Structure formats: structure tokens, C-alpha cells
Amino acid sequence: MYWADELAAAASGRQVVNDSKSPSGTVHVGSLRGVVLHDAIYRALRQAGVEATFLYGVDDMDAMDSQAKLTPDAVEKYMGAPLSRVPAPEGSNAANYARHFVGEIFFRTFEPLGITPEFYWVSELYAAGRMDPYVKLALDRADRVRAIYLRVSHVERTSTWLPIQVICEQCGKIGTTYATDWNGVTVAYRCMPDLVSWAHGCGHDGRVSPLGGRAKLPWNLEWAAKWGLLGVTIEGCGKDLATAGGSRDRSDAISREVFEIEPPRNVAYEFLNVGGKKMSTSKGQGAAAHTIAEVLPPEQLRFLFLRPRPSQVIEFDPEGETIPRLFDEFDRIAAATAGREVKGELPADYERLFAYSLLGPASDVAAAAAAFRPAFAHLALLLQIPGVDIAERMEAEKGAPLTAFEAAILAERTASARAWLDSYAPERARLVIRHDAMPEEVAALDAGQRAYLAALASAAGAEKPGSGDAWQGLIFRVAADVELPSGRAFGALYTAFLGRTNGPRAGWLLASLEPAFVVERLRAAAAVAA
RNA sequence: GGGCCCGUAGCUCAACGGUAGAGCGGGGGACUCUUAAUCCCUAGGUUCAGGGUUCGAAUCCCUGCGGGCUCACCA
Known part of the structure; x- marks a missing residue:
């Protein structure tokens, strides 16, 4: 059974x-x-007839610890x-910053993926006093918290340490305060200049009630408190x-x-690695979510994460074969779901x-599975040939007019393929007409191929083919004339x-170029000594 | 040191209890019109090693070896 259904x-x-x-x-x-x-877990629950809600919390009480997006004076x-x-x-x-982040980053990446959880802001839970019972419990039972830290993680806290982070009343910082002496109503705190390396406290000493949003629980306690407050029953986390x-x-x-x-x-899940390394913002410059989203349509992006089991590492190298292969695998699973014969082994519950x-x-x-989908690499190739009517070609491949749904898929993939060619596509996927200089690979052509090129130059000079069709016909005719197998003829042209030894439909390729350049290049290539 | 994952054809991986498969690459062939298309043939791999469970294991359990990530300060 599919893991989410299980x-x-x-x-x-x-x-x-x-x-x-x-x-941040x-x-x-x-x-x-x-x-x-x-999202998949949530959908699986709903499909199984289970009443379920999907929450997404924004931890906006956390301290600002990344200055990447701040101006120097704001730091x-x-x-x-x-x-x-x-x-x-x-x-x-x-x-505020957190709201901006949610609006600019979250909504723009979640919504296109069809993911619409109920968002909530942790700062509001605190401000409304909803976290207060947990704050009190944590402070009343600070000894238990310290014991847990020691037993579970071998982290030793001093006997005065309290599981609370107060917002400094003077400078407004939360990452720099150290609290002690909970008396059931207030805690004492000091805003330390050097508690952490990334922020400086103002040195203020005070006493304040930790309730009503004036303080937050440290990370591990806050997590557990949210579970209790919101009644969370399923929450996965990364393997870190x-x-x-x-x-x-x-x-x-x-929590217990x-x-x-x-x-x-x-549900512990593995990371997505790039080049065998964990993704990080600094390492994965080109792998920011919004950048990848330009190259991978939402359904392929979902597929990327849903295909492996959660415990498996995903190796994602946007510059390698990953992207075209992902489209191909998606199409294969779609075909299988539509009941078509498919090569290779299928995952256990591929329809799910x-x-x-x-x-x-x-x-x-069923309709989505049966739809016609152009092969990604093929589409990327066609896009690079001037004068090709993509829609027309696709209808020819399908053998029938595209439905509106299929036309939308084509448009989506066309945009993806263009973005891919502009960013991650390897050289061999790119088509570059060598206008400036004769490719040195020409030296590898044999006598028969050079004779063919010379003959084609003459024929083209005389006939002046004006269309892709005319060129293609001429290419085959001249090959037959000089008794060169067509495969070798095309190889010589490319x-x-x-x-390189292969390429797009040669006739249309040549028709898209300057006629004088074509004839000149054919003659020159024919003249290169082996 | 602890945790998780991985180790299968040259490469990338699939199959996850029932005779070991695909893509790519490589090799061979077909094609006067999708030449990165389509079609046909071609990989004879002790599924890292050793033990165990089973009628039957790449697939489950144990041990070892090799590799990767991760945690041990903060969130």
C-alpha cells in the first residue's frame, strides 16, 4: 500500500x-x-474518510537570526x-517581516502546488494567552525539563535556568535574555550583551510576567505546547x-x-540532496524553491517528493539528468495509470x-492519466529549431487535435523546457549552430561523407531549396545519388x-539558416582534409 | 560516539517474500522523410560479504565491511 494510505x-x-x-x-x-x-498525508486521510485538518504554523516568535534580508543599520x-x-x-x-515572508515565500510556493493548509501565527497564540497554561506548566516543572534535557540529550542546564525566553522590555530582543527565579507570577531576566554571538542584548535587568505574549517557550517546549494546544495527531519532521x-x-x-x-x-523524512550534499541556501544557489519551480511544473515537483518513501534520500541535481528523467518517469506512471503497457517495474501503488x-x-x-504529454527532452529540442510549429507537431505526434487540457500541459511544459534550456540544461541538450568557425569534429568525416557534402552544396546552389520540406527531400536525394546511407549523410550534416553527430530534422534546420552560409559551410566542410 | 539511509548490469536506479528489470551508454541491424524519432537484436549481473528465518530472500532478522547524510550549541 502507498505509504500515505498506510x-x-x-x-x-x-x-x-x-x-x-x-x-527566516x-x-x-x-x-x-x-x-x-x-499534504499527501492530509489527502490520504480525507480519502480514507477520516475527518482531518491541515495546519501550518509560522514560528514568528523566533528570534531573527539571519541578517541576509536586513539592511546594515537594521542588523x-x-x-x-x-x-x-x-x-x-x-x-x-x-x-512585519514574518508576514512578508509568508506572503512572499510561502503563498507563492504552496498555492501553486495545490497545498492550502490553515495558516496560524505562533505570536498570536502567545498574545491571546492561549499558550499561557503551557508556559506556567513549563515554569512550574522546570526541574523536570532540566532532567529531560540531561537524560535525553545529555545537555546540562544550570539549576537556575528556566525554560522561557523573555522579550526585553527595553530593547525588544528575545534571543538575548536569560531568565531566572519564577515565583508563580513573574520571572527575573537580564538582557545579555554576549549570550549569543549573532545578537547583542542591551544589558537591561527586569522582572516581568511571562504570560500573554511577553515571553516565549524555547523551541522544544514550544513544539510540544503546540501539539497540546492544537490537538496535533500527526506531524513529521526532517531527519535532523x-x-x-x-x-x-x-x-x-x-510532551509526555x-x-x-x-x-x-x-513521520521522519530524509533530505533532498544536491550532489550528495544537504541543500543549504549558500550551497544551493540555483536550487531555491522559486527557481526550481520555474523549471518543474507543480505536478512534477509533487511527484519528485511523493515517488520515494519518506525515509529515502532524494538526490536532486538540477544540472544532471534529474529533470528530464523526472518528466519521463511521471509520464510512465501516468501511462500505467491509464492502463497502457509500460516498460520497467512499477512502484507498488503507482495509481495512488x-x-x-x-x-x-x-x-x-483517469482523464489526467490518459492525457497526451509531450516528451520533455524532445520538446526542448524542438523549441530550439527556428520555424517549428510546436502545436502542429504535437498534434501530429498524438494523431489527433489536442484537448484544452492537453494544450495547457503543452504550454506548461514549453515554459519549463525554455527555462531549463536557459538554466540547467547540459551542453549536449543545447543546440548551437557553429556560425563563427568550422567545428573541429569535421576532421572525423570520411571521404564518402565529404563527397556527399560537396554534392549537396552543388545541388543546393543550383536548386535553392526554400523550405524545410524541399531541403529534406534534397538531402535524401543527394544521399541516394552518391550512394551514401542516409544515416551517414545526416551525421555529416550535423x-x-x-x-555533433545527431540533431533535429536537418531539412528544417538548414532552411532556417542563411542560404549563402549553408552552401559555403557545406563546401568548406567537404574540403577539410581528414 | 548515537541515529537514519544506501551498497543490484559500464553509469543512474527500479523491483521490497515468489523464476533479477528499466533508462542511458556501448555494440549490431532496419528506415526516401519525427534521424536525441520509430522498430528489431545485444548486458548472461555469486543483487557488498557471512550467518539465520522460510517451501521460497535482492526483498525479513543478526553480524561485519564500505559510502552518504545527520545529531551531540541554538532554533
Whole structure:
């Protein structure tokens, strides 16, 4: 059974699927894995007839710890402040940095993928006092929290340490304060100049109530508190958190022993690697989510994450074969789902995989599967030949007019293929007419091929073929005249113009070039000594 | 050191309890019109190693070897 369906089958009662993200920095492709995975779980639950909701939390009480998007003068002022209190970048209408991030990054990557969770803002949970019961419990049971840190993660806290991060009343920072002495109503705190390396506190000493949004729980406690408050029953996490003794173990223990609530079911998922390395914003410049989204339509992007089991690493090299192969594999699964014969082994529940890859949960799976889809690499090639009517060619390949749905797929793939050619496509996928100089590969042509090129030059000079059809006919006729197998004839042509032994339909290629240049190049190539 | 994943044809990977497959590459052939298309032939691989469970294992369990990522400060 498909992994998401298996999960759904094991669920009983109403389910709450939750995922969250700290709204700092950019989103790279890898961080989309969790989002797509949670969406698939949510859809699987609904399909299994389980009542379910899908929540997505924005951790906007987290401290600003990435200065990439701040102007230099803002760095000193806002580094360490809660993201919900950092102003949005210049030119944005958003109320604050976190809101800007959600509007600019989240909505633009989630919505096109057909993913529409209910968003919530953690800062609002605190401000409304909804987190207060958990804040109090955590402070009352600080000894238990310290014991859990020590037992689960071997992290030793001093006996005065409290699981709370106060917002400094003087400078507004949350990442720099250290709190002690909970008396049931207030805590004492100091805003430390050097508590963390990335932000500087103002040195203020104070005493404040940690309730009502004046403080936040540290990460692991906040996670567990959200589970309790929102009734979360399923929440996966990346393997960096899921490791033994790691974040998830800590939060699970806190949930059980401090808040006395059974933690949600976990689905640990692997990363998406580029070149065998974990994606990071610095390493994966070209792999930012929005960049990849230009090359991969939503359904292929969903498919990328849904095809492997969550525990499997995804190797994604946008400059390699990954992208064209992804389209081909998608098309193969679509064909199989439509009941067509397909080569190679199929995954266990390929119809489910295909259905979950579709944009809309309510999509007509059979119709989508049966639709005509142009092969990606072939389309990319055709796009590079001047004067080709893509729509016409596709109808010819399909053998019937395209439906509106198929025309939309074609348009989508055309845009993707163009973007791919502009960005990641390897050299061998690119067609470059060697206008400036004779390709050196011409030296490899044999006598028969050179004779052919010379003969074609003469024939073309005399007949002046004006269309792709005329050229193509001439190419074959001259090949027959000099008794050269057509394959070798085409090879000679591609070598002379492209420096490679194969290429697009030669007649149309030559017809798109300057006639004088074509004849000249044919003569010159024929004259090159072996 | 702990955790997870991987180790299958030259390369990339699939199959995940029932006679080991595909794509690409390579080799051979067909084609007067999709020459990166289409079609046909071609890989004889101790599925890393060793043990175990089973009527039957690449597939489950244990051990070892090799590789990758990750955690151990903060979120």
C-alpha cells in the first residue's frame, strides 16, 4: 500500500496534521519536501474518510537570526528580536517581516502546488494567552525539563535556568535574555550583551510576567505546547530533528512528562540532496524553491517528493539528468495509470502515487492519466529549431487535435523546457549552430561523407531549396545519388553545422539558416582534409 | 560516539517474500522523410560479504565491511 494510505489506514478518530516553519531565510527545494509530504498525508486521510485538518504554523516568535534580508543599520537593532516585530523589507506592504515572508515565500510556493493548509501565527497564540497554561506548566516543572534535557540529550542546564525566553522590555530582543527565579507570577531576566554571538542584548535587568505574549517557550517546549494546544495527531519532521537524542525525542519527552500529553505520530523524512550534499541556501544557489519551480511544473515537483518513501534520500541535481528523467518517469506512471503497457517495474501503488501528484485533490485521475504529454527532452529540442510549429507537431505526434487540457500541459511544459534550456540544461541538450568557425569534429568525416557534402552544396546552389520540406527531400536525394546511407549523410550534416553527430530534422534546420552560409559551410566542410 | 539511509548490469536506479528489470551508454541491424524519432537484436549481473528465518530472500532478522547524510550549541 502507498505509504500515505498506510498511515491513513492506521488512524482512528479525528486527525490534525501539523507542520511549521521558522520564517527566516529563503526556501530551497528541500524544504518543500515536508510540506508536500504533510499534504499527501492530509489527502490520504480525507480519502480514507477520516475527518482531518491541515495546519501550518509560522514560528514568528523566533528570534531573527539571519541578517541576509536586513539592511546594515537594521542588523544591530533587529537581530535577536522576534520575527513578528521586525519590520518588513522595504517596498513590502506586510505588517512585519514574518508576514512578508509568508506572503512572499510561502503563498507563492504552496498555492501553486495545490497545498492550502490553515495558516496560524505562533505570536498570536502567545498574545491571546492561549499558550499561557503551557508556559506556567513549563515554569512550574522546570526541574523536570532540566532532567529531560540531561537524560535525553545529555545537555546540562544550570539549576537556575528556566525554560522561557523573555522579550526585553527595553530593547525588544528575545534571543538575548536569560531568565531566572519564577515565583508563580513573574520571572527575573537580564538582557545579555554576549549570550549569543549573532545578537547583542542591551544589558537591561527586569522582572516581568511571562504570560500573554511577553515571553516565549524555547523551541522544544514550544513544539510540544503546540501539539497540546492544537490537538496535533500527526506531524513529521526532517531527519535532523528525528535523530536519537535529538529535538524530536526531547519534545516527545516534554510532551509526555511535562504537559502529560501523548505526542503526535511522527513521520521522519530524509533530505533532498544536491550532489550528495544537504541543500543549504549558500550551497544551493540555483536550487531555491522559486527557481526550481520555474523549471518543474507543480505536478512534477509533487511527484519528485511523493515517488520515494519518506525515509529515502532524494538526490536532486538540477544540472544532471534529474529533470528530464523526472518528466519521463511521471509520464510512465501516468501511462500505467491509464492502463497502457509500460516498460520497467512499477512502484507498488503507482495509481495512488499518480493521484497524489496531481494538483487538485478532486482531479479526474483517469482523464489526467490518459492525457497526451509531450516528451520533455524532445520538446526542448524542438523549441530550439527556428520555424517549428510546436502545436502542429504535437498534434501530429498524438494523431489527433489536442484537448484544452492537453494544450495547457503543452504550454506548461514549453515554459519549463525554455527555462531549463536557459538554466540547467547540459551542453549536449543545447543546440548551437557553429556560425563563427568550422567545428573541429569535421576532421572525423570520411571521404564518402565529404563527397556527399560537396554534392549537396552543388545541388543546393543550383536548386535553392526554400523550405524545410524541399531541403529534406534534397538531402535524401543527394544521399541516394552518391550512394551514401542516409544515416551517414545526416551525421555529416550535423557535424558540419553543430559539431555533433545527431540533431533535429536537418531539412528544417538548414532552411532556417542563411542560404549563402549553408552552401559555403557545406563546401568548406567537404574540403577539410581528414 | 548515537541515529537514519544506501551498497543490484559500464553509469543512474527500479523491483521490497515468489523464476533479477528499466533508462542511458556501448555494440549490431532496419528506415526516401519525427534521424536525441520509430522498430528489431545485444548486458548472461555469486543483487557488498557471512550467518539465520522460510517451501521460497535482492526483498525479513543478526553480524561485519564500505559510502552518504545527520545529531551531540541554538532554533
